Amino acid sequence: MSDTRPRTHAVPRHAIEGMRESDDQLIGMVTALAAQLAVTRERLDTVERLAEAAGLFGPDAVDRYVPDERAQGARDTIRQTLIDRIFRPIRDAAARTARAFEEPRR
Amino acid sequence: MSHPMLPGASHDEMAEQLFVRDLKGFVAGAAEEGQRAAAAALDPGEGHNARAEEIFDRLHGLASFRNWAALRRESQELLWDVVGASVRRQAAELEARAAAAPAIGSVTVDPDFVIPSHLADHDVHLMPGGYVGDDGGVAQGALMDRGGAVYMLGRNGGLMNDRRGHTAAAHLFHRFPDFAPKRLLELGCGIGASLVPLAGYFPGAEAHGIDVGAAQLRYAHARAAHLGAAVHLRLGDALAAPFPDESFDLVFSCVTIHELQPGTIGAMMDECHRLLRPGGVVLHLEVPQRYAEMDLWGQVRGEIEARYNNEPNWKAATSADYVALLGQAGFRDIAVGYQDATDAAARGNAGFGATSKGVFRSWAVMSAIR
Numbered sequence: 001m002s003d004t005r006p007r008t009h010a011v012p013r014h015a016i017e018g019m020r021e022s023d024d025q026l027i028g029m030v031t032a033l034a035a036q037l038a039v040t041r042e043r044l045d046t047v048e049r050l051a052e053a054a055g056l057f058g059p060d061a062v063d064r065y066v067p068d069e070r071a072q073g074a075r076d077t078i079r080q081t082l083i084d085r086i087f088r089p090i091r092d093a094a095a096r097t098a099r100a101f102e103e104p105r106r
Numbered sequence: 107m108s109h110p111m112l113p114g115a116s117h118d119e120m121a122e123q124l125f126v127r128d129l130k131g132f133v134a135g136a137a138e139e140g141q142r143a144a145a146a147a148l149d150p151g152e153g154h155n156a157r158a159e160e161i162f163d164r165l166h167g168l169a170s171f172r173n174w175a176a177l178r179r180e181s182q183e184l185l186w187d188v189v190g191a192s193v194r195r196q197a198a199e200l201e202a203r204a205a206a207a208p209a210i211g212s213v214t215v216d217p218d219f220v221i222p223s224h225l226a227d228h229d230v231h232l233m234p235g236g237y238v239g240d241d242g243g244v245a246q247g248a249l250m251d252r253g254g255a256v257y258m259l260g261r262n263g264g265l266m267n268d269r270r271g272h273t274a275a276a277h278l279f280h281r282f283p284d285f286a287p288k289r290l291l292e293l294g295c296g297i298g299a300s301l302v303p304l305a306g307y308f309p310g311a312e313a314h315g316i317d318v319g320a321a322q323l324r325y326a327h328a329r330a331a332h333l334g335a336a337v338h339l340r341l342g343d344a345l346a347a348p349f350p351d352e353s354f355d356l357v358f359s360c361v362t363i364h365e366l367q368p369g370t371i372g373a374m375m376d377e378c379h380r381l382l383r384p385g386g387v388v389l390h391l392e393v394p395q396r397y398a399e400m401d402l403w404g405q406v407r408g409e410i411e412a413r414y415n416n417e418p419n420w421k422a423a424t425s426a427d428y429v430a431l432l433g434q435a436g437f438r439d440i441a442v443g444y445q446d447a448t449d450a451a452a453r454g455n456a457g458f459g460a461t462s463k464g465v466f467r468s469w470a471v472m473s474a475i476r
Contacts (some may be wrong), residue, residue: 003227004240008190010183010229014413017163019172027173031180035125035188042121088187101326 009092023094028089036082108265110203111244111329113193113252122188129181130257137174142403144168149402158405160257162413165406180234189253190234197245204244204328206245213327214340215320222343224367225318230416231257238297239366261466262389265297269447270360270469271300274391274450275307277471278356279456281441282387287355288309291381293344293374294318294362295337298326299392302335304358307451313353316342325359342408344351345373347381355379358389364423371419375435381476387466388427388437392470394444396464428472437474442467 016024051057067075084091115123115455150157150163167173193200221238227237233253239246255265263269278285288311292301295315302364305313317323323339330337342348342364357378363371378388397405408424411417432440447467462468 004238005237006239006241008187009398010186010232010234010236011227012229012416013232014225016172016179017166018412019166019176023173024176026185027176028180031129031177031184032187033183035122035129038125039118039121040295043118046117070313072392085187 009095013096025089027094029086031087032088036085109329110332111200111207111248111325112255112265113189113196113200113248113250115122115192115252115448116195117190119188119195123192125184125186126181126185126256129184133174133178133181137177141165141171141174142146144171145403145406147203147283158402158409161402161406162409164259175410175414178410179232182415185253185256186233186249189256190249193245193248193252196248197243200245200248201220201243201252204324206332207331208334210331210334210336211327212338213323214338215323216341216348219318219341220343221318221365222345224418225365226468228416228418230365232416232417235343237317237319237322238321242321244321244325244328247297247320247323247329248317250322251329252297253326254297254299254427258466266303267297268300269449270391271303271471272449272451273445273447274300274358274360274389274471275304276448276457277391277473278389278453279307279451279453279455280445281473283454285356285387287387290314290356290358291316291347291349291354293336293342293357293359293378294365295326295339296322296340297454298330299336299339300360301326301337302330302333303350305335305337312357313337316344316347317340318343332364336373343368347377349381351380352383352386354381355386356389357386358391361393363390363392363426364417364420366419366423368419368422371422372431372434375437379437379476382423384476386476387473388476389471389473391445392423392472393420394465394468394470396470400424426447432474433470437476440474442472443470445471 015021128421144165145161148161150160154160161379210246222303223474225237233250254267287308290305290308290311290313292315295301295317298315301315305311315326318341320341327337327339340348344359344366363374366374382388395404399421408421411420428442429440443458444462445468446463447469448457
């Protein structure tokens with residue numbers, strides 16, 4: 001019987017012949033990092049355009065800002081999600097290794 | 107244009123999806139030209155009996171190729187990662203929208219359906235869970251639809267992803283201007299992006315579709331119903347469709363052949379013959395390349411797709427002799443060629459010819475009469 005449960009990784013995933021697994025993971029991380037940087041830049045651009053259009057604040061106000069507890073909590077979530085995304089290849093590789101060790105025992 | 111079932115994208119999700127789109131553009135641009143040049147330099151020559159395969163093998167000796175191939179695959183994995191996260195965020199809302207769809211059409215899920223072995227635990231295009239992944243709802247279909255829209259980069263009818271269905275209809279209108287099927291079937295209908303537009307050209311026809319994934323079908327049904335299309339969908343294998351002999355006036359497929367088990371294209375043609383009434387029409391639409399006419403790099407890229415993008419039958423689908431296969435299945439009046447991609451088919455419209463205008467501008471079509 002096939003496994004049709006949802007999963008977050010595609011199978012099979014063939015090694016790129018001659019490539020070190022660690023290099024493959026590194027490229028994955030750089031790619032994901034670049035994606036997150038693009039998102040951040042785009043969001044910042046939106047904020048700056050909206051703020052300027054509304055006559056609300058300039059860059060100095062951003063520099064002076066100190067987050068309160070609630071804001072800090074939200075920022076923690078943002079940062080942890082970012083880490084989860086960027087370092088996904090490490091997590092995926094660990095899961096593949098774990099599965100490889102589990103399979104012979106089945 | 108869009109439709110109510112398509113997962114949306116927040117500000118940041120849209121930025122991520124556009125990043126994937128543009129990264130894919132980067133990978134396929136100057137960086138790929140360099141690989142093409144390397145492939146030409148490593149060519150063992152026309153006399154070699156597995157030329158493209160040999161080049162593919164030799165390219166792995168170059169770090170520049172390995173890193174490019176890794177980035178190419180990573181762009182695909184990132185696509186599913188960002189779209190998957192977006193779909194999971196909207197999961198409850200998508201299920202609610204599916205439940206609110208008009209009560210037209212049907213979905214039939216046979217619990218004893220056996221997934222074709224080559225698609226079980228083999229995620230085509232690296233989509234996690236593949237065509238068969240199923241959470242009991244519509245999520246896997248939503249992943250397929252939104253991911254497909256990002257992957258196609260707007261070249262297959264934007265967020266509707268339906269240009270292939272219009273193109274298939276244009277071919278029918280070109281070859282059979284008076285044809286008016288009463289019952290039609292799509293093999294490998296996926297999320298219904300081709301079935302809905304094609305059925306729309308034949309109002310009153312009973313439209314059926316089969317595919318191998320229950321979640322794809324639930325999503326396809328809701329998507330179609332929201333668009334006002336009554337489609338009847340069921341789990342089924344294109345080589346053993348769950349219908350009696352001579353059930354349909356039209357049996358068609360859109361880019362299904364290159365996802366078949368290698369070696370089974372003839373069996374699919376036989377199945378189409380079985381399903382059609384005498385005088386019925388078969389139509390298949392496929393990628394607009396012929397392996398033998400492809401340049402060397404195109405053939406090498408096919409090896410890359412097969413190995414690193416889990417594409418099972420691309421080489422066989424682009425190499426098959428469809429005139430022979432349709433003839434052996436018992437069809438007559440066989441036509442094989444290319445149909446111009448269109449968003450609006452018109453009766454009697456031309457746009458069919460012997461040469462491809464290129465990827466996303468033409469689709470290969472094979473049609474015949476039972």
